[in-house]
Amino acid sequence: MNEQILMTNDLTKKYMKHTSVDGINLRIERGQIYGFLGPNGAGKTTTIRMLLGLIKPTQGTIKIFGQSLKKNRLQILQRIGSLVESPTYYGNLTGRENLEAVRRLRDLPEKRVNEVLEIVRLTKVANRLTKEYSLGMKQRLGIAVAMLSNPDLLILDEPTNGLDPSGIQEIRELIKELPKAGMSVLVSSHMLSEIDQMATQVGIINNGKMIFQDSIERLRQKRKPLLKVGVSDGMKANEILKERKLKANLQGDFLWLSQTEPAFVSEINSILVHAGVSVYRLEEVTKTLEDIFLELTGTEGSL
Amino acid sequence: MKNILYVEQLKLKRSKLWLLYLIGPLLGVFLAYINFFKNYDLFMQPGDNAWIEAWTQVALFMGPFVLPILVGIYTALVCRSEHVGGGWKQLLALPIKHSEIFLGKFLTVVKMVVITMIILLILFIGFGFIKGVEGSLPIFTIFEFMIRGILACLPLILLQLIISIRAKTFGIPLAVSIVFTLPAIIVASTPLGQIYPWTQPMLAMSPEDESPIQSYLLFYTLLIGTFIVLLIYGLRNFTKRDTF
Known part of the structure; x- marks a missing residue:
């Protein structure tokens, strides 16, 4: 059996009376590309925020790399790269400076900045202010930030949002390559076709509940015309x-x-x-x- | 922590901060000298040092007006980039202690206040010489007032930082700063003044014989007390927060 790198048990988040994530049991193994699928407002982002410790679960536990997130948050985050919702950018800084900020905070070697710029094809515009970037460029910058530390687990929330078709294609190819280096990826989307083209594993969430979690093949069978x-x-x-x-x-x-x-x-x-x-x-x-x-x-x- | 401070500084790049560094102290020093020379005879009693009397005016204008508003702007500024570009979630999902992020922002504002005060001191002395203030310049005494003013700003910085982290817009922390600054000069003459963060800088910057403080031991105990209470509250509030 493959190594479980992410595991949640009965993960629940309630806001007042509204339950936005309801008893989710996520399972991700090493080297998988896990497509986290669901309509907008289904609870994907809330779940991802909990996985990163940005918000605390009302109920349930999260284990990543075999460790409890509650107890070992910093060690776990050391090995995770993430892009949550809209990409973060400091508009008064250039793309390179934005990456440099995260590089310093993570204490990574200087050459990583150029490497990730190359990977997401932002080298040419690296010295331009990010407030002048298009949405697609900001999105790619966000992915570059997530990949900066060469993480064991990459969490990307709607990474193709705002990208044009060729950009989507590019990101998709990029994500598909990642498991070869031993990386695991959790990628969320509200588009089945997108998940279909890159994921190996699929979890479907609706109204906060996980209604399907299995390999992509099993889902494809359900999609027979x-x-x-x-x-x-x-x-x-x-x-x-x-x-x-x-x-x-x-x-x-x-x-x-x-x-x-x-x-x-x-x-x-x-x-x-x-x-x-x-x-x-x-x-x-x-x-x-x-x-x-x-x-x-x-x-x-x-x- | 060194890296956090470096990055906080980096985020302020191209923010026209230098303009604030200049305008704030310039305003304080100008108002002080105008008032000082207008009422020269009133302020100057036999045996008074003109520099000290002029500084009293600086403490009066800078302390309860310019400085708190500047602190309000500075704290809002170090939080603005996070609110605008969605930086909180990225910052807090990094393997850094949340308390260090809070302290990093706090220390960055402290640094900004220190720079402001140094510029204030330079402008004060510079204009003083140009305007021909009489008597010998008690540089160490005034330097001490400045240091005390910086220390007395710490509770206010924490308070404004807590507000700026909560408020998503630039306006709210600034409005709070202005609204609470207005009664500062009145509060200063009441016992409440010693724990009122908008008054503390003025009290600390004023020469002993000009301020309503009876016991400096009590004042600094209260100052440290306010600081510790706000620090603990701010840290707890930030690390336990659940809305990023």
Whole structure:
């Protein structure tokens, strides 16, 4: 079994009556890229703040690198690099000076500043004031700050926020490379497609509760596309398919089926048309994140 | 701690701080000398040293007005960069004790006050010579007043720092500073003056025969007491805080 580097037990945060994080058990192993997924306001940032000791849990424990965060906060933080929410920057300082500030506070070798500038491709603008930076550049500066100490665990909260497509691609490639050097990454996002492209492990949080935590493959299976069939008479078509032991789900004017292979689609079409139901649409639909949320939270029946 | 102080200084780069360093003491010294020469005969009794009498005016204008407002601005300034750029969360997620971050900011403001006071001293003596203040300059006495003034600022610095950490805007700590500074001169003549942080600098900077202080032992005990209470409160408040 791989080494558990981050483990929370029943992690809970309550503000007055509102519970923003509710009994979460996070598990991250060494070398994993853990995608922490959930809509805005689901509790991702609150969880991350607790992991960094910025706020205290109402209940539950956090263990990182096998140590209790409550007791060994400083030793643990020594090995963590983080970017929480919007990136931090001192606008009156240049990019290089911003990094230099953190370098001094962490007591790191001087050459690291140039190294991380190179990694996030900010070398050219390193001597410009950060208040003149674009959002994407600030974001990259934030990632550079997080990577400065060459941490064992990198915690990135929405790192691709505000980046253009090529910037997102760049950051994604960068993150994917990190485990090769033994780094583990916790990266949060509200976009499934993004997590899908870089994570090895996924945790989905909704309304403060962890509703899914497993490998990305297991999630992909849940994302299998569906066949959406538009017919003139939904009820009749459903009956016909039922007779043939084909499981369909009628929602509004559309029938939903769980297979999308070409042969299957043609067969459905042929069956319905021959039974006198006119088919005006055959569409392959990939489930959206919302669909999966609905499915996982079980609030609405789906296939 | 050396690194923390270095970084605090770095964050103030390009902040036009030097302008404050100049304007504050300049204002204090100007007002003092204007008042001093206008009421020269009133202040100067036989046997009085003109420099000491002029310094009394500096203590009167600088102490309860300019200095507290400057302290308010300085503390707000060292916290502003964190509030504006989201620096608190980055700073506090670094492997540094929260108490050291608080003390780093405190010491940075102390340093700023020391610089202000030195400039004040230079301006005071410089203008004094230009205006032709009579008598021999009691440099050590005045230097002592300055040191006492710095020490008496410490509780106020802590108090303003606590407020500046809480308040996200620049305006609130400054408003607090101004509002509480206004009654300072009235409070000074009451027993409360010795524990009122906005009055303490003036009392400490004033020559003995000009201030309402009866017992200096009591005054400094109270000063140290206020300082310790505020330090413990500030540190606890900062390290136990849960909203970053």
